[in-house]
Amino acid sequence: MVRLSRVTTVHLALALFALALIGQAVKVQLIQGEEWAERGRRQQYSQGAVAAGRGIIRDASGNVLVESRELMRLTVNLRDMGDRSILLRSLRNAGFPLEAIRQAADPARKWVDLPGLHVPSEVHRLLALPGVAARPVMSREYANNAGIRRIVGGVDRDGRGIDGIEMSLDSLLSGDTLLAAFALDSRGRRVDSPDGWTTPPRAGSNVTLTINRDLQEICERALARAADSLQATGGDIVVMNPTTGEVLAMASRRAGKGAVANTAVTEPFEPGSTLKPFIAAALLERKRAHPDEVIDTFNGEMTLNGRLITDSHKALRMSLADVIRLSSNVGIVRFAQRLTPRETYEALRDLGVGMATGVPLPAEADGTLREPGRWNNTSAASIVMGYELAVTPLQLVVAYAAIANGGELMQPHIVKEIRSSDGDLIFEATPRVVRRAMSPDVARQMRRMLTGVVDSGTAVRADLATFTVAGKSGTARRTVEGKGYVAGNYTASFVGLFPADKPLYIVLVKIDSPRGVYYGGEIAAPVTGVVLRAALAARDAALDRQDLADVKRELSSVDSSGPDADRAPERFGAGGAAPDLRAQRSAAEPSAAPVATASAERTPQPAKTVALPLKRPARVTDRRPRPVPDVAGLVLRDAVRALHNAGFRVTLANGQSVLTLPPAGTIAPAGTIIKLQHYR
Amino acid sequence: MAKRSLSSGRLLIACGLVGFVLTAAAVVARRGYGHQQGVRTAALEGRQVALESERVRLEAAIRDASSRPRLGPIAEKRLGMRVPADSQVVILSRATRSGGTP
Numbered sequence: 001m002v003r004l005s006r007v008t009t010v011h012l013a014l015a016l017f018a019l020a021l022i023g024q025a026v027k028v029q030l031i032q033g034e035e036w037a038e039r040g041r042r043q044q045y046s047q048g049a050v051a052a053g054r055g056i057i058r059d060a061s062g063n064v065l066v067e068s069r070e071l072m073r074l075t076v077n078l079r080d081m082g083d084r085s086i087l088l089r090s091l092r093n094a095g096f097p098l099e100a101i102r103q104a105a106d107p108a109r110k111w112v113d114l115p116g117l118h119v120p121s122e123v124h125r126l127l128a129l130p131g132v133a134a135r136p137v138m139s140r141e142y143a144n145n146a147g148i149r150r151i152v153g154g155v156d157r158d159g160r161g162i163d164g165i166e167m168s169l170d171s172l173l174s175g176d177t178l179l180a181a182f183a184l185d186s187r188g189r190r191v192d193s194p195d196g197w198t199t200p201p202r203a204g205s206n207v208t209l210t211i212n213r214d215l216q217e218i219c220e221r222a223l224a225r226a227a228d229s230l231q232a233t234g235g236d237i238v239v240m241n242p243t244t245g246e247v248l249a250m251a252s253r254r255a256g257k258g259a260v261a262n263t264a265v266t267e268p269f270e271p272g273s274t275l276k277p278f279i280a281a282a283l284l285e286r287k288r289a290h291p292d293e294v295i296d297t298f299n300g301e302m303t304l305n306g307r308l309i310t311d312s313h314k315a316l317r318m319s320l321a322d323v324i325r326l327s328s329n330v331g332i333v334r335f336a337q338r339l340t341p342r343e344t345y346e347a348l349r350d351l352g353v354g355m356a357t358g359v360p361l362p363a364e365a366d367g368t369l370r371e372p373g374r375w376n377n378t379s380a381a382s383i384v385m386g387y388e389l390a391v392t393p394l395q396l397v398v399a400y401a402a403i404a405n406g407g408e409l410m411q412p413h414i415v416k417e418i419r420s421s422d423g424d425l426i427f428e429a430t431p432r433v434v435r436r437a438m439s440p441d442v443a444r445q446m447r448r449m450l451t452g453v454v455d456s457g458t459a460v461r462a463d464l465a466t467f468t469v470a471g472k473s474g475t476a477r478r479t480v481e482g483k484g485y486v487a488g489n490y491t492a493s494f495v496g497l498f499p500a501d502k503p504l505y506i507v508l509v510k511i512d513s514p515r516g517v518y519y520g521g522e523i524a525a526p527v528t529g530v531v532l533r534a535a536l537a538a539r540d541a542a543l544d545r546q547d548l549a550d551v552k553r554e555l556s557s558v559d560s561s562g563p564d565a566d567r568a569p570e571r572f573g574a575g576g577a578a579p580d581l582r583a584q585r586s587a588a589e590p591s592a593a594p595v596a597t598a599s600a601e602r603t604p605q606p607a608k609t610v611a612l613p614l615k616r617p618a619r620v621t622d623r624r625p626r627p628v629p630d631v632a633g634l635v636l637r638d639a640v641r642a643l644h645n646a647g648f649r650v651t652l653a654n655g656q657s658v659l660t661l662p663p664a665g666t667i668a669p670a671g672t673i674i675k676l677q678h679y680r
Numbered sequence: 681m682a683k684r685s686l687s688s689g690r691l692l693i694a695c696g697l698v699g700f701v702l703t704a705a706a707v708v709a710r711r712g713y714g715h716q717q718g719v720r721t722a723a724l725e726g727r728q729v730a731l732e733s734e735r736v737r738l739e740a741a742i743r744d745a746s747s748r749p750r751l752g753p754i755a756e757k758r759l760g761m762r763v764p765a766d767s768q769v770v771i772l773s774r775a776t777r778s779g780g781t782p
Contacts, residue, residue: 069736070729119737122732136729141736144744183718217748308724536769549771611759672772 045181052175052421055204057152057165059415061540061651062661062675065143066152066166069118072127072134079110080131090126126209138209140166141585143213147220147251150262151211151414164262165207165415168360168381172418175204180257190464201351203421207240209361210416210429212542215239218534219251223509226527227253230514236264236393237531238508241542244431245410247359247394248505248542265359268367268390269510272476272519273327273458274495275348276444278399280324282347284442288338291321291445295334303329305377309333309385312519313458324449325457327350327473327521329385336384341372350409351399352389352435357412386476397508399437400472401494403446404503407438445610451500454525462496462525464532466553469529470503471496473520474674478513486501489513493523498532499551504543507531540651540673557632571653628674630664639676 004012016439028036053068081087084105092100103112117139140155142148161170178201183191194199215336219237227235234254240247250261284290291453300314323331336344345510348354354369368390370379375388382388391399394412402409411432418427438446438537449471454463474493476484486495493510497503509531517523535541538547630644631639636652643650643660647670661675662668744750755761 009709064739067736069733071733119733120726123736141740143747145747145749185715185719189720191715214748221752223747465765466769467766530763533766534763536766537764545771552771 008661025521026340035251040255044184046184047179047181052142052177052201052203054155054159054166055173055421056174057173058206058208059671060209060215060248060542061212062208062350062653063213065148065209065211065213065587067141068138069137069141070136072120072123072570073117073137074113074114074123074126074128076112077110077131077133077461078112080623081129087126087129089134090129094123094126120514120550140555140559142366143311145217145251146260147216147218147249148211148213149251150260151515153362156594157400163260163362165209165360167362168209168395168517169415169418172205173207175421199375205417205421205426207520208418210241210248210414211250212248212540213229214250214538215535215541216251218531218538219249219540220253220635222527222530222534223251223253225530226509226523230511230516230523232511232515233513234263236267237527238393238397238506239531240394240397240401240412240506242404242410242503242506245398245401246416246429246542247412248413249253250414256543261363262361262394263271265364266392267360268365268392268395269475269512270389270478271391271396271493272386272388272474272491273329274387274396274474274493275353275391276327276384277324277450277472278346278351278353279332279339279344279350279384280320280449281322281403281438281442281446283335283341285347285438285444286339286343288336292522294319294332297323297328297330297334299329300328302333303331303607304381307378307381309381321449321452324472327453327458333381337378337587341375344380345369345372348383348389350435351402352395352409352434353389353399355395357392357394357398359394359414361414364394367395379572386474391506393510396493397465397506400497400506400508402437403443404448404497404506405443406440407436407443409434409437417662425666430499447497447500447503450497451522454496454500457520458521459494459496459525460527461521464529466586467498467532467536467548468500468553469496469498469528469532470500470523471507473525475520476520488518492518492522492524493497494520494528496525496528496532501546501551502547503545505535529542546670546671625667625669628660628662628664628668630661631672631676632664636676641673643676648672649675650674653677 009528052650053070056064056068057066058064076087079085088101088105091104091114096116100112100114100559103109117137120127120134123134127134138159138160142152142154147152149164151585153166153441154162155166156162159174161167161173163262166173180201185191200516202512219239223235223237226232234252235381236253238247238252239249250262250264252261254261254263264350284291295316295319297311299316300311302309309329310591311326311330313328313330314659315322315328318326318328318331320335322328333391339347348369354367356364356366358364370388375383379388398410401412411434413429413432415427416429417425419425447470450472451468453473454469454471455460459471462469462471474491474494474495476491478491480489491510491539493508494513496505496507496509498507509527511520511524511527514523535543554566626647629642631642634642640650640652648668650672651673653675659677661677662672668674
């Protein structure tokens with residue numbers, strides 16, 4: 001028998017131990033390698049979905065309307081919490097509701113989801129406690145403005161758009177959601193590691209709307225004042241650029257806190273007399289009437305198929321121009337008898353009545369325009385007076401834009417451009433003509449007729465001292481469900497073209513169920529004046545000052561009763577029997593102002609014009625689009641000068657570098673406002 | 681002779697062991713430093729996110745505070761300001777060298 005020395009025995013034991021170690025290593029590394037590697041990954045890395053921020057929504061001038069920020073949703077693992085009294089005290093100090101504190105104190109609970117989303121700086125003490133975990137959640141920060149909220153909509157808990165632009169452009173606004181791996185330290189906190197996930201998710205695209213924030217606020221304020229002072233149940237104001245189809249402002253108001261719908265596109269109404277100009281345009285287009293042509297209006301009373309039609313402003317005879325100027329029901333019904341029902345239907349259909357405009361806002365209403373085959377024996381008369389059909393405020397504005405721009409029905413748009421988070425252009429809106437609705441000559445004649453409405457017709461309260469405004473007022477009876485038309489319940493409206501010669505704005509003001517005075521010319525027209533005055537005084541309200549300078553009237557031509565008070569009757573050479581309402585109003589009700597409009601109306605006219613020592617330059621004609629110059633690296637003064645020299649207007653904003661919005665190289669029309677971001 | 685080669689062999693092994701220990705220590709120190717930096721970076725990123733969130737909140741508050749609905753009533757009531765009539769608005773037109781509209 002071989003006797004082993006003690007040294008050999010020890011060596012053998014060590015060798016066996018080493019073999020066992022090697023064997024175990026082989027087992028762990030080669031046989032069970034995958035299992036252990038997976039277990040290690042689970043311990044050292046956590047996987048989770050990382051949502052990129054939704055894109056920013058800006059107004060046309062680059063002002064931020066909506067943007068995303070990261071907030072925290074907190075969870076407390078109560079098992080890891082040694083002394084709960086510290087937690088409870090911290091929760092109380094952080095202002096958590098009593099119910100959450102009670103849940104955290106419950107010894108039977110193992111964890112608590114704390115309510116609400118929190119800014120990290122507000123809960124940093126809580127986050128330092130063991131067992132308190134934070135989950136980042138992207139939250140949307142909206143402008144504190146009800147009107148803008150109605151347009152941009154909102155998102156649900158999961159960050160999906162549920163209304164407005166947020167919903168219609170959800171796929172573009174929402175960024176990529178990536179499944180990411182994070183390295184964790186011994187306390188479970190995320191640690192930056194090359195082994196973890198490194199590529200950030202791609203943020204959503206940024207959307208620029210055509211809405212002008214200043215103008216939007218002006219409209220909302222004017223609407224709120226009018227609705228409050230008239231005790232109206234609601235109202236809408238829509239402002240559109242008739243040349244480009246850009247919707248510049250869209251204010252809506254309805255009674256009740258829960259009313260958040262953008263009613264300017266979702267709620268059709270019977271337009272009443274604001275529809276009459278389209279019938280007049282159809283007559284002119286088909287050469288069935290002339291603006292100066294006079295017909296009998298039977299002193300404002302006529303019976304047709306057993307139905308009595310009456311006028312507010314009674315006259316024995318009126319020209320077509322006066323029918324529009326004084327909004328004669330009898331006159332328009334008599335003139336419209338020269339159109340077949342099919343022609344009336346087609347004329348209105350061509351102007352977009354009864355068809356959704358296609359603006360990218362959810363739940364846009366079609367409106368109503370029945371086929372002639374479904375009309376009854378009074379429908380033709382009702383329709384030409386603006387009843388038995390329904391339009392949304394936006395549809396009506398689009399139709400008036402055709403009169404303003406020379407006869408082209410424009411596709412309205414509310415999204416100006418969409419850029420990826422890297423700044424690449426994804427979409428840019430361009431003016432799109434849907435169809436020609438009337439000839440340029442008819443559109444010009446209609447603008448002259450509508451100027452008469454504000455000059456000396458039913459809407460003189462919309463007039464301005466130094467600019468000519470055209471437009472048409474409307475007062476339509478409102479129906480109540482189950483009761484039909486109810487006495488004393490009206491929609492007062494006015495659609496204005498400003499300035500009349502070369503409209504930059506189409507402004508629709510609609511007031512629902514006002515108390516007391518209810519005529520559109522009396523209550524909606526003054527609101528239009530308020531909006532226009534405020535827009536003129538605003539720094540940036542999407543008005544081309546150069547165009548305005550060209551059409552501004554000299555103050556010396558303004559007489560004491562208002563601008564050009566006696567022009568309209570002679571202009572159309574026919575309305576001998578038709579009254580001049582401005583002159584009548586001056587005599588009968590010199591100061592009656594049913595709506596508490598802005599204090600501008602109380603402003604006395606200036607006694608003299610101050611001559612500024614400025615030389616008026618020659619009219620600039622080169623409006624061709626040109627690239628935005630690159631101003632990176634320039635000092636602010638030089639950057640502004642470079643942009644001015646390139647033919648752009650400049651607005652300044654604070655930022656981290658000298659940048660322009662739109663970015664350098666973008667092709668933009670001369671006169672475009674460039675937002676210049678600069679160091680403070 | 682044999683004794684000498686044995687001692688040089690042990691020296692080699694000792695040097696190897698020392699080298700291994702030093703290398704391992706360097707790797708551990710480097711990983712520890714990397715981990716520490718990772719924790720710091722994560723903390724700074726968290727702070728950046730928090731500050732960004734705060735910036736968004738404050739900018740929204742500034743926008744809200746400087747909006748017309750907020751300032752308009754204050755300007756009218758406290759300062760007696762008003763919206764000017766259109767006749768009181770002076771429109772200046774100015775040409776640019778390249779022919780644009782400033």
